[in-house]
Amino acid sequence: SQQGEEDPQALSIQEGENATMNCSYKTSINNLQWYRQNSGRGLVHLILIRSNEREKHSGRLRVTLDTSKKSSSLLITASRAADTASYFCATDNTGGFKTIFGAGTRLFVKA
């Protein structure tokens, strides 16, 4: 079964707007990662947030983590057409070596 569940499944916005994607998970984690996948390509790591961190920034990306609610959000500010891709959250469970991925959010940014 999938650990991470993203919401929404699909998101369509205009260039310049902000995009917010949410991820929920079920078990205790060491960290949570966000990845991006362009159509037909492999995944590329965006940002990792540790379980003892609440917020992290990287360029136009902002990630939050709420371990009490077992949820995370990814905010992309001032989106661009080139941000069109699928975004996945992934979790490393406490005490294990597996990384479990969610089903992803498909983001479409209209120019």
Place this chain on the structure above:
Amino acid sequence: NAGVTQTPKFQVLKTGQSMTLQCAQDMNHNSMYWYRQDPGMGLRLIYYSASEGTTDKGEVPNGYNVSRLNKREFSLRLESAAPSQTSVYFCASRRLAGGDNEQFFGPGTRLTVL
């Protein structure tokens, strides 16, 4: 550095045929992973190797076998392919399993089983 490489890029098999997917990384990473991705879905872990000399089952190991040939290479074998194994297969590596470090992915192998 080439990162993570996978061969072949595309493959068509008939039901019952066997094949091996190859993966290699040149980043001196300890851990390697095999995932499959079905249309519109996330990645599901097939097998992983936390370190050279070890392999463990992931979420969907049935119908697959793996070999960690050395620190660089991790292969995935389908002994008797089935249509349900039609998917895109991704190999990934990371410096340390269970640590706060990211995975690096290969470009994928698109497999169709007729």
